[in-house]
Amino acid sequence: MMQKSFLISIIYIFLTTSLVAQSFLVLEKMGTKKRYEFHLGDQLEVMLDDDDFFTRINILGLKDSSIITDYEEVFLSRIVAIHLTGQGKHVKAWGPPLMLAGIILFAIDIINQTTGENKGDYSPSPAITTASISLFGLGAILTFSGRNKIKLKKWWRLRVVQV
Numbered sequence: 285m286m287q288k289s290f291l292i293s294i295i296y297i298f299l300t301t302s303l304v305a306q307s308f309l310v311l312e313k314m315g316t317k318k319r320y321e322f323h324l325g326d327q328l329e330v331m332l333d334d335d336d337f338f339t340r341i342n343i344l345g346l347k348d349s350s351i352i353t354d355y356e357e358v359f360l361s362r363i364v365a366i367h368l369t370g371q372g373k374h375v376k377a378w379g380p381p382l383m384l385a386g387i388i389l390f391a392i393d394i395i396n397q398t399t400g401e402n403k404g405d406y407s408p409s410p411a412i413t414t415a416s417i418s419l420f421g422l423g424a425i426l427t428f429s430g431r432n433k434i435k436l437k438k439w440w441r442l443r444v445v446q447v
Contacts, residue, residue, distance in 0.1 A: 307346045307446040311366060313439050320368065329367035330358070338367045346444045360442050365435045379427030386420030 309328075312319035322328055322343060328351075329338040345352035350359045393412040398405070434440055 307444055309343065309346060309351065309442065310445050311434065311440065311442050314441060315439060330363045331365040331367075332358070332362045333364050334362075338365075348444060360444070363436060363442060365433055366442070367433050376426055376429075379423045379425075382423030382426065383420050384423075386416040386418070386423065389419065390416035 308324070309322040310319055311322070324343055324345065326343050327340055328343060329340050331338050341351065341353040341358065343351055344354065347357075349361070350357045389412060393409055393416070394406060397407070397409070436442055
């Protein structure tokens with residue numbers, strides 16, 4: 285009886301470990317800690333070796349060397365570049381509103397000083413000028429920073445990881 289329950293528990297352990305396995309796609313720069321993970325159901329924009337434009341694909345499944353999409357199976361060796369659309373989008377979205385806030389703050393200062401008691405006489409307030417330039421600069425940095433397109437050359441590689 286003891287051997288039978290031991291054998292059943294060993295079989296159960298092997299069956300459940302194979303069911304828990306999960307695979308995902310990793311884009312990583314070798315030699316550094318930079319990496320992007322893409323899971324099943326994610327959208328990905330890729331450029332294939334015979335195209336000069338990006339194609340949006342949905343990751344429905346992953347094999348050892350290919351991605352299963354809605355319409356076809358895309359082999360990893362055919363992908364030459366990836367456009368990172370969703371990565372850091374929430375941070376970049378703050379860029380244009382911050383730039384606009386800097387412009388509006390400076391415009392309000394001009395209107396406030398020119399329509400008051402000293403009409404037509406404008407001297408920029410140093411605190412307001414510093415704040416508006418800072419808002420505009422931070423917005424510009426957030427808007428235009430970061431890499432969007434990564435070519436799979438030299439140090440960048442794309443692989444399927446199974447956990």
